[in-house]
Amino acid sequence: MASGSRDVLYAEPIDQVPSFEFNEAVSDVFGDMIRRSVPGYDTVMRTTGVLVAEVADDGDTVYDLGCSLGEAAHFVLAACGDKALRLVLVDSSEPMIARAQERFSAEPNITCVCADLLQVEFDKAAAFILNYTLQFIEPKARTGLLGRLHERLLPGGALVLSEKVRLDTPTCDARAVRRHHGFKRLMGYSDREIENKREALEDVLVPDTLADVKSRLRQAGFVGIQVWFTCLNWASLVAYKSGGHA
Template identity: 40%
Template sequence: MSDIDDQPDRIYQTPQDNVADFTFDAAVARVFPDMIKRSVPGYAETVAMSGVIAGRYAQPGSNLYDLGCSLGAVTLAMRHAVTAADCRIVGIDNSESMIERARHYVALDDASVAVDLRCADILQEPLTHASVTALNFVLQFIDPQQRLQLLQNIAAATLPGGVLILSEKLQFDEQEQAIQTDLHHDFKRANGYSDLEIAQKRSAIENVLIPESEGAHIERLQQAGFSRVIRWYQCFNFASFLAIK
C-alpha cells in the first residue's frame, strides 16, 4: 500500500484519557475521505451540487475559490462543471497534509480548467475577481470574531452576480438541537462508528467547531454584502446556503 492511499477512519476507536483538540494533521488527512463521508450527512450531495452551482454562476475570465479545500473535492467538482472560458480554480487550505494530498488528486484528474492549490490561511490570502466561492464546512472552524471579516473579504472580491456557497453544521434551539443531535449520531452509528468513537470525536471538536444558527448565518451574510441568501440544502444538522452578491 502506498503512502498516499487513504485509509478507513479509526482515529477515535481506542479509549483516550484526555481527548486532544481536533486538528487537520497528517493522520486526519489520510482518513479524511472516509471520515467526512461517514460524519457529515449530505456531504456527497453538497460537493456534487457545489459543482452544479459553479457551472451556472462561473463567469468568463474569473476566479472560482474553494476556501478550506481539504483534499479538493469541490475544486474537482467545479473543474468538471465549469464551461465559461478562461476560468481558474483556486483551492486554499492551511493544512500542509491536506494540500499535499489535494495536489495528488488534482494531478490524477485530466480536466482542462486551470487549478492553483495554495497552502495558506484563508484569513490572510488576497481574493479577487471571484464569480463563485465555496466555503464548505470551514467557517465553523474559524474564530467567531473573525467570521464577519472573512465574509466581507469574500463579498468584496465577488463580481456582480457572483455567489458564495456556504455549508455549515447548524446550531438550533434546545429542543430541535436534541432531536438533530440524536439523528446525527444515528447517522454516524449507521455508518459504523461506535458510541466510543462518537463520544471521543464529540469531545475533540467541542472547542474547535463552533456552529451557529441559520439566522445568525443569514444575517451576517447580508451584513457582509450579499443581497440575497437561499438555503438550497439541508440534511439533519448540516445545511448549505447560496449567497448572491
C-alpha cells in the same frame, strides 16, 4: 472521492482526547471521515459544482477555501465542462493541501495554496466556496471574512457555504445532535468513536444557528440568500453579490 484509509482514529479508548486538528492522520482518512460524518456530503459536493457553473465563465477565478482534498473542485471542473476557469484551492493544513496538490497535478488551471484564509489577498472572483470551513473560524472573525469575500466577488458572483448549525432551542438542538449521532452509528461509527470525536471537536468546531449564518451573510452585503440543502444539523446555502446574474 479521493482514495484514503478508513477512519478508525477514535476507535480505541483515549484517556485525554486531544483537540481536533487537520493533521497528517486526519488527512489520510478524511475522505472516509467526512462522508460518514456529514449527511448529504456527496450531494453537496455535486451541487456546489452546479451552482458555481451557473456564475463562472471563461477566464473567471473561483476559490475553494478550506478545500481539504479538493472534492468540490473536482465537481466544479466536471460541471463547468470546457470553460477555462482558474481555480484556487486554499487550506491551512499542509498535509491536506499536499494531497490536493497531488490530486490535481495534471490540471494546469488549478493552484493549491497553503495559507490561513484570513490572511489571503483574494483576486476578483466569480465564486467562493466555503464548505464546512467557516465553522472552524473564530466566530468574531466570521462576518468580517464574509464581507471581504463579498467585496472581492464580481457582480452576480456566488458564495456557496455549508455549515454544521446549532438549532434555535436547546431541546431542538439536543434532538438534532442525537439524530446526527444516530446517522453516524448507521455509517459504522461506534458510540466510543462518536463520543471521542464529539469531545475532540468541542470548542474547535463552533456552530452558528442558521439564523446567525443568514444574518452574517446579510450584514456582509449578500443578496438572494437561499438554503438549498439541509439535513439534521447541517445546512448548505448560496448567496450572491447583486448585479450580473444575480
